[in-house]
Amino acid sequence: MPVPAYNLYPDFNVLRLSHVEFKVKDLAASKKFYTDMIGLQVTDETDDRIYLRAMEERGHHCIVLQKADEAYAGALGFKVFAEEELDKAEAWFKERGKPTSWIERPYQGRTLLTEDCHGIPLEFYFKMERLPHIHQQYALYKGVKPLRIDHFNCFSPNVDESVAFYNEMGFRVTEYTEDEESKKLWAAWMHRKGGVHDMAFTNGLGPRLHHTAFWVPTPLDIINLLDLMSTSGYVANIERGPGRHGISNAFFLYILDPDGHRIEIYCSDYQTIDPDLEPIKWDLKDPQRQTLWGAPAPRSWFEHGSLFEGVEPRAAELNATPIIAP
Amino acid sequence: MPVPAYNLYPDFNVLRLSHVEFKVKDLAASKKFYTDMIGLQVTDETDDRIYLRAMEERGHHCIVLQKADEAYAGALGFKVFAEEELDKAEAWFKERGKPTSWIERPYQGRTLLTEDCHGIPLEFYFKMERLPHIHQQYALYKGVKPLRIDHFNCFSPNVDESVAFYNEMGFRVTEYTEDEESKKLWAAWMHRKGGVHDMAFTNGLGPRLHHTAFWVPTPLDIINLLDLMSTSGYVANIERGPGRHGISNAFFLYILDPDGHRIEIYCSDYQTIDPDLEPIKWDLKDPQRQTLWGAPAPRSWFEHGSLFEGVEPRAAELNATPIIAP
């Protein structure tokens, strides 16, 4: 059994994933995509940055778009349970020899910047400016009607190492894919907030950001988005789906933003708060693992990802091949 | 313009498509598929035949399963507007040199058997035993919750010829695909009952039955069917979809019954009763023609079909290739 036991009492308390910054080459094009197609709300806008939140969120931002010469993913942002958890986090990362620094982020309180075992930049904070709730201002709903950011998924050069690292931080594996030959992990889904995941890892050239996911109300909203994108000039940005994942049971769609940052539209996974929840194991060769309905993912889905700025990825150590669409 | 003008006053009045008989090798397996997955209701059952209807239908049958040594499609059944239309139909087919005969069909009144320009067996009737309505007996709903049979789609060795023949019968083209080089029809959708089609033709080895479609309430019922089939031993029977057709705008799924007879699950096309409705033209090379969202159909979808019993198909005359999934 390659999955470590759930660490019930971690050294510091990470509440949930929170936000990410995307470096984008054409700020106007990205704004159009994230507001008209995804349907995020602009909460602030400067010459080189746009802050966005989803309809149910009261924190100031879940996506920050920053104008840049090259497309990159910035640090993955996580909210902790209380101010003092930040200091515990700093100690924890220092103990593991990771660089830590306190950085300034607009609209956020004290923010710790550090990195994970493979160099993924991570950002922890407790306080973020709170905004009035717009959850029931239905006239504002657009695009796929995003309710909240749901999770990150990253390519990892060694998923076993990633899982061990995040498990120590208190992330718990809910589902995982094992390579039956090597008995090594090929992918794993790990949560803090009580869904299937806040963070997932997939075997591959890494670290890179595979995708960022948004939770939407129903599968019909995803179908509506497909109709909208395909008749508004975004048909080439549809990469995979719609479908039901075997893993997580979620209804999904994968699309690419104008810079190729991959966004998953996601709904209908399940509640995972029981401490004694048993992780579900999948075989890498099970076609229903990817898509319950049997359709394999396209090659691009296994190969393309966003680089983290300044982080050189390395090849995956595990050489195993999932089922790929021809 | 390769599409003939709508024949507003045809020689006889075909009301709508009505039913088809499938020859199946394992009657029990087929019954299970059509009642548990499709959700049709059994209206009669003998040792070698099962009669089925959809939830909204008051006629006795839309599908008849007949035990046989080989899988075939039987005659395509159409209901006419009145008893006397049958005699007009007989005259019309005789005039064109087609064989005609009056046959016995259980639960049907006078029934004319004949064939179209390429040999597709056709059956016309006016009276069929009427059954109590079960439309609002929601406890009976199963599977994909089929409301009514919607259309047939056939491979034709010469779509221009098929269209000309059915157009004379009063079927009107609502949408069509043209091969831009030869200016010949590659496919056409023709209706009588006021939707996009009762009958469609696709260029290919023919005549063969490409599929039979059922109308269902909403796209979510199709998603529910995918979940059900993929976890009930039918994952390999899912061929294509779900998706939105560019042509017809319908939300679709294609599945195969245990003998390979293809069934489309279909909803959300549009009303076509205006006599001055303009047909919509599509280019064979337009990827959104097949699927508005861009995904091409798999090769099997262009190649596989059901033979009509006793009818030898011949190769398509038009040699043109649509976009096919790799």
Next chain:
Amino acid sequence: MPVPAYNLYPDFNVLRLSHVEFKVKDLAASKKFYTDMIGLQVTDETDDRIYLRAMEERGHHCIVLQKADEAYAGALGFKVFAEEELDKAEAWFKERGKPTSWIERPYQGRTLLTEDCHGIPLEFYFKMERLPHIHQQYALYKGVKPLRIDHFNCFSPNVDESVAFYNEMGFRVTEYTEDEESKKLWAAWMHRKGGVHDMAFTNGLGPRLHHTAFWVPTPLDIINLLDLMSTSGYVANIERGPGRHGISNAFFLYILDPDGHRIEIYCSDYQTIDPDLEPIKWDLKDPQRQTLWGAPAPRSWFEHGSLFEGVEPRAAELNATPIIAP
């Protein structure tokens, strides 16, 4: 049996309901309601008139808003099957002693104005300007995503008389409510185009227009409209629903426009094209007649309607009371 037999071969061929003009007191307020909430598309706009169509329609207008000092309904518009049907219609109404005149209507060809047995103004035409299809321009979809106008419903002072009159015109009763004591009709649903109705009649002070209905894709679109209206200043315009009608099996919502013209949002009725379709009878005292789920309609629903301009209504002859919410 109070329902006359279906007149299969009427003297002229009415195709379907088509449009209606509403006199409104505040053109800007009405425009906002019909474009933002209902989601109709403006096809022309002058100082005192706004023309609107639904997403699937290729004819120029289904609703015309006209600025006026008082709110009224104008003539109910119907499209006939061919130009020559208009002359047959003129003869038919003249024969019955009804006033007829040929009127000018922008964007329409020859248009016959006349009236029914109780004075409802009716307008028949064949040609209306055809517009490019926007059915698949999903970025234009707003509000409840209306696909097409579906039916009119009118208060009638004598439903038996209304039914006899329209039955002669070829409208066929699909469902009806009988007062069990008097054996008189309390309400009836009559179609031409193959759904449950193009025109319905309800016992009451009449003639008045009870409502005009729009067909929408799914029940979820109706739920979305409720969320939108109730948080955009239109909560008081929600009158009844959502619910499932026993009659017609349709999923419905009734709302009022700024002048009190009642609009039904409607989907999921059934196909009625079989000439031998048996009408369904309901008892006035059956609570599931109104709403399958049991909830009675509010009093306003039985009492409020739009006057036809210049037509004095008279009291209903049948004195019978349906179930009314307390």
Next chain:
Amino acid sequence: MPVPAYNLYPDFNVLRLSHVEFKVKDLAASKKFYTDMIGLQVTDETDDRIYLRAMEERGHHCIVLQKADEAYAGALGFKVFAEEELDKAEAWFKERGKPTSWIERPYQGRTLLTEDCHGIPLEFYFKMERLPHIHQQYALYKGVKPLRIDHFNCFSPNVDESVAFYNEMGFRVTEYTEDEESKKLWAAWMHRKGGVHDMAFTNGLGPRLHHTAFWVPTPLDIINLLDLMSTSGYVANIERGPGRHGISNAFFLYILDPDGHRIEIYCSDYQTIDPDLEPIKWDLKDPQRQTLWGAPAPRSWFEHGSLFEGVEPRAAELNATPIIAP
């Protein structure tokens, strides 16, 4: 501000609501209701007890039906985070002078029975027999397709007292209704598991159980249930809905089981895990509080509830009246 501050570090860690026992007079009738209409799965059945779970749950039961001479609600069951939390809970309740005992419950580990400030019987446990997951066995889905138990709602004779008591236990108020005159709480929603509530209180003769709620996938499943119940002999069991709550934003339906135990079918509330989430305040006189779409709840909804066995309710101290349907 009548709502106490969130107690971030309570004396013991309650994970979530878990289960309840209903005393029912006709076990067969109740089984039929809970399996055919609600769609729960039987996990064990004896002569006088039936154990049920929802589709996503891996614990053995969320509802236990027990044959009895009178209909009552049993203890409300909660799962704690770890075995040792049970001992901390025992101490906590003893300190407050509440009776505590360790009881035997089939399929559960150590179980503490105690009561709240007004005498509601409460049951805490950590271990319950875990069952194989059936979340993706779609052929088992029936009725409204219940995914998991979501919350309890109780009448309280003094909501301020109830809120103070549970707040100390670590339940946090997410939304509340204040009587503007007395500045007292009329209702409050309190969560542990990260949704709008595990437990809610409503002013009224209490303590009594107002309802038990189940989470379902989408609003369409609720509409399907209405169609099913209203045509399967359960139309009189539909009490209120469907609708969107202003409070919680959830889509809801209230139905009564054969003994009058009220069940809410519920979906689409929001995530509440941020420690700094601001509670939302509603005015008792705001009609959109109850139902965003404006329809008031019927009188029965404010008056009817299930008695807890052996617990005498007393009148509410706050005398204030919400908007009630006439």
